[in-house]
Amino acid sequence: MPIPDFQSLMLPVLNFARDHQQLTLREVREFLAHKFSLTNEEIEEVLPSGRQRRFDNRVAWAKVYLERAGLLFSPKRGCFCITQEGLDFLSRNPQSISISVLHQFEKFRAFRETPKESPKTVKSEKSLAAVPVSSLQDEVETPEESLEQAFQSIQGELASSLLEQVKSCSPHFFEVLVVDLLLKMGYGRSRSEAGRAIGRSGDEGIDGVISEDRLGLESIYIQAKRWAGTVGRPEIQKFVGALHGQRARKGVFITTGTFSADEKNYVLSIDPKIVLIDGVQLVDYMIEHDLGVVLKAVYEVKKIDLEYFNEE
Structure with missing residues (x-):
């Protein structure tokens, strides 16, 4: 029940x-x-x-x-x-x-x-x-449930509005946004290093490359698609082929659209390792890492410090 x-x-x-x-x-x-x-x-x-x-x-x-x-x-x-x-x-x-x-x-x-x-x-x-x-x-x-429910509603509205804002950006700005996000998440050694592109018009499915860590021991290849609907299998396969061409082992495919369950299962069964990030997950990461959003208000919830009142 x-x-x-x-x-x-x-x-x-x-x-x-x-x-x-x-x-x-x-x-x-x-x-x-x-x-x-x-x-x-x-x-x-x-x-x-x-x-x-x-x-x-x-x-x-x-x-x-x-x-x-x-x-x-x-x-x-x-x-x-x-x-x-x-x-x-x-x-x-x-x-x-x-x-x-x-x-x-x-x-x-x-x-x-x-x-x-x-x-x-x-x-x-x-x-x-x-x-x-x-x-x-x-x-x-309960008061906590009401507070958290209100917070979730505000976050949901923010995420929805943020995704629409991202979708309205130019393809080039979207690629910059993706690099900025990965930097905030701890990838890459510097902004200039993280922003280096692969081929642009002849990229064959790769938009950029970023170091997995500060030492640059391994690279992660990026595909950034400002997409309205579901990204099809051909786009994923094109990215896989591009990774093979670079002898790359890791890639991130980021889109403002969605991925079907079939595509998610497909990337689990192949090598190289590919992470799919759809529009919902993208804006969640942006909010979590304060990219494209600013702090509006902070509410502190406090409780009694029982240790302070312990007279034993």
Whole structure:
């Protein structure tokens, strides 16, 4: 089954805490994974950043929200337990716990009101009652998930716009762009060395050559195609023939277009070694290595340094 959202985890977490004096997040995760019959693949699924497992993140935020409502508390580092308020709440046999349900608790309302809001925008208890329940329940993603989803959307739009910009460049500029990118990725000894071309009009499928490392121990031959659609097998074979003509062992074929699965399988079965980079991968590399893009804003996400507060 899909990983439950963090609101769906809150009631099971609170019920589990009722039956234990103290709990750790690890114990709760194991209980919830079994309760919801999660597979290993689902448990190991990570957020887009790759820095945290999605399931762990949702369990942690379910616990945080219950603590902010006063239903759980942490008596010491790494452990938590249920409060009397939490026991009283469970005695009413709630069918579920959501953000809208937690808004009945004053501590939770104070937690949700950001200190940076002006007096005119801070929600009072009366104004919260007017907030539609559906709008409070729509938050199925944790704050990290929402932040990373927004980041992925911005990156996707940037990549799409960047690819269109690259496609509008002249063929010559595109070849320069490819060399610039490879330099930023650590290939080549210098800009002048990296830019040396092979033959130009009579290149027979080779646009340039670049050293694989700073010492120039081996060369990588480049084909750069500003292409609108799928690059055909004949173009790949022409590049292979050109590499054989240079007695080259390695080549990179970069295009603004795409490669079919057949072409990708073809280059895996031949010698020399050829790497295919399509338009999507190209702009991903450009963004990663800050080519053709500038920094617009930086947002820092911080957490408490628990080691600093360790008095032992």
